[in-house]
Amino acid sequence: MEFFNNHKKLFTAAFLLFFTLTLFVAIIPALNNEKINRSLPGAVPLSEDAVKGKAVFIANGCVACHTQQVRNVAMDKAFGSRPSIAADYAGIKRTDTWRNTATLMGTERTGPDLTNIGSRQPSVDWHLAHLYNPRIVVSASIMPAYPWLFNVIDNAPKNAVVVNIPAAFAEGTGKVVATKEAMWLVAYLQSLKQVELPDGRPMPAFLYKKEPKAAAAGRAVDEPDGAALYATNCQSCHQENGEGLKGAFPPLKGSKVVLNNDPELMVNIIMNGYTGRMQEGYGAMPPVGTNNNLDAEEIAAIMNHEKTSWGNDAKKVTxxxxxKLMALVKDQAVAKGK
Incomplete structure (x- = not known):
């Protein structure tokens, strides 16, 4: 009983017990995990600008609405080609001895997941317009605007990054110029790309597949909804009316590519992306079909929606x-070394 009556011995023993437990249960395993964890072979460290952009991302509270983790459920398939694994976060290190850094995995999906946003949306123009006012590219967006990341001036310097803003969203007659903080943030967003697993490693399958929805009027039960797929995969750039954004994204309304009865080029653009109009000021189009794992039925539905909407009247595809064209353009891309 003397031990329990001696507060010095009692508290010393309790301290040593909890310190030992903490050391072996928490500290040593954590240090060991940090030592053995490795990033995937194809992982690219953040550039200096991307590191600064991550700080801007944190400062503006973006993680409150956006996650950076693809869960192992079918509904997250649109965010990446596979579920996230521990190695995806192995490159996230402490800022220094005393300061940790945010993993930014997040828990709230008020906005879309950003795990693969660098591949899904590589366009600088799109990101800048979206940050200035999200309603420019997504009319129903509830994301707040970030105008403090931009300056509105009458005469932009030669090396300034001028953002193409539609007249309906313009403030006055000045030009909208991105600040260095905006460019850092875009650099960080562009760096977010899901790394492919090493060759020979099986791709984790998504669980809990969605139940098929009832077909809309005039559509077969198993036929994808082209309008819905267009809204999910294409509308943020080419807009609901198919007219695009002047100086940023080309229109699909009246497009020669869309109206062409030979669908090969259109399938090639969807699967491999397109940079052929960058000299006209338009941004590079990402390989939407490849990035979003769209199958032939879904791509055909999107193409037919574009071919028969906004006054377009082109031959539909099956x-x-x-x-067949997906296999062809894939072989062409491999031959070109893409």
Whole structure:
């Protein structure tokens, strides 16, 4: 009983017990995990600008609405080609001895997941317009605008990054110029790309597949909804009316590519992306079909929506046609070393 009556011995023993438990249960395993964890072979360290952009991302509270983790459920398939694994976060190190850094995995999906946003949306123009006012590219967006990341001036310097803002969203007659903080943030967003697993490693399958929805009027039960797929995959750039954004994204309304009865080029653009109009001031189009794992039926539905909307009246394609062309353009891309 003397031990329990001696507060010095009692508290010393309790301290040593909890310190030992903490050391072996928490500290040593954590240090060991940090030592053995390795990033995937294809992982690219953040550039200096991207590191600064991450700080801007944190300062503006973006993690409150956006996650950076693809869960192992079918509904997250749109955010990446596979579920996230521990190695995806192995490159996130402490800022220094005393300061940790945010992993930014997040828990709230008020906005879309950003795990693969650098591949899904590589366009600088899109990101800048979206940050200035999200309603420019997504009319129903509830994301707040970040105008303090931009300056509105009458005469932009030669090396300034001028943002293409539609007249309906312009403030006065000045030009909207991105600040260095805006460019850092875009650099960080562009760096967010899901790394492919090493060759030979099986791709984790998504669980809990969605149940098929009832078909809309005039559509077969198993036929994808082209309008919905267009809204999910294409509308943020080319807009609901198919007219695009002047100086940033080309229109699909009246497009020669869309109206062409030979669908090969259109399938090639969807699967491999397109940079052929950058000299006109338009941004590079990402390979939407590849990035979002769209199948032939879904791509055919998108193409037919574009071919028959906004006054367009072009010959429709079938999933079988698209499937053959997907194989063809994939072989062409491999031959070109893409």
């Amino acid at each position: 999933p079988d046609d698209v499937k």
